[in-house]
Amino acid sequence: MDPVSNPYAPGAGRPPAALVGREAQLTAWDVALRRVQAGRDAQSVVLYGLRGVGKTVLLSRFARLARERGWIAAQVEGRTGASLRDGVGEALHDDLVDLARPGVGKRVLKALRTALSFKASYDAAGTWTFGVDLNDADGGGADTGVFESDLGKLLRDLAGAAEDRGVGVAVLVDEAQDLPFDELIALCSIVHAANQRQDRLVLALAGLPSLPRKLAEAKSYAERLFSYHEVGPLADEDAAAALTSPAESEGVGWETSAVSLIVEAAVGYPYFLQQFGQDTWSVAGGSPVTQQDAQLGIAAGQLALDNGFFRIRWDRATAAEKDYLRAMAVDGDAGSSSGDIAARLGKKSRALGPVRANLIAKGLVYSPAYGVVAYTVPAMAEFVRRQRE
Ligand SMILES: Nc1ncnc2c1ncn2[C@@H]1O[C@H](COP(=O)(O)OP(=O)(O)O)[C@@H](O)[C@H]1O
Ligand SMILES: [Mg+2]
Known part of the structure; x- marks a missing residue:
């Protein structure tokens, strides 16, 4: 045809014509948005699952739902090498420009001024022009260089501006398992503090099945901070x-x-x-x-x-990494113990540490539990078994 x-x-990330079977996640998000908009605290949302299950398209739908309510929304990807500071700053730019209308209130002006200082904290050469006079505005100070306090300040002031307009602020982070530890810790602390103040802020994080454990390692209270949703088959x-x-x-x-x-x-x-x-x-x-x-x-x-x-x-793996992936395939898609893999390859588990670490960094495997590794894509075991050489 x-x-x-x-x-x-x-x-x-390609949006499907029909996004099906994700009612539970969409309801959790809708409840969070409505609670925040009603001036209550809300649980932020974590989506976790293998590659290809639909986390990114769901996160984009979350962002759209927030924008349809007139919210300020920043959607970013946690990528190794790139900093969350730049990511969030740049993702907010268009919404900030929209905020900057003549005659806006003090809290909006304050947020804009703080946003300018945040921009300056990662981009010394660039600046934003909002076309409104910020000379007498409060705000600023989101340029100390300490990520947690700078982003916390920015989001706090933005949430204030959002409150003035009866909306909220949503920050959505994809591939959050790749965020460095200090950024995960900062995000947890910021949401925690925002919840206690009932700031109009809600987060959505998406990532591999290792994400919930990473969050728990970052902050012990992460378990209560988020509602966790597996995005599965x-x-x-x-x-x-x-x-x-x-x-x-x-x-x-x-x-x-x-x-x-x-x-x-x-x-x-x-x-x-x-x-x-x-x-x-x-x-x-x-x-x-x-x-x-x-x-x-x-x-x-x-x-x-x-x-x-x-x-x-597969092509991203070196010869040694391919051997490792092959040794995993024996167990199917369920995951393998590092010890078993080492035994199959006739090596010491510790000697394979760097290979394992590289495979994780490349996003080919993840660790579902201590001492266990699994493929990040479904049905990978069968594919690996079909590869000769
Ligand atoms: N709920 C869904 N219903 C139908 N198709 C979906 C759904 N979620 C995702 N898809 C499709 O699955 C593919 C992978 O989606 P993506 O969001 O990139 O997954 P992930 O981020 O988990 O790797 C895309 O082609 C997308 O159109
Ligand atoms: Mg994705």
């Missing part, structure tokens, strides 16, 4: 809806047996559903999509995943 109207969207009905509902909007139906085939092949993983859906659409002659279309689509989709989704990760 027409590739122009193909409604499926495989790809990191979709239930069969939801997976089916992810296929049929986008097609319906294009006036295309699916045979039930075709849907079942793909739901089974994708084992609930949104990325795989989008890939198989896209490839099945490509081979289908028209409506309804048949079982045979689905068979061909799945085969084409598997190939595309092998050459893309899995391949880009």
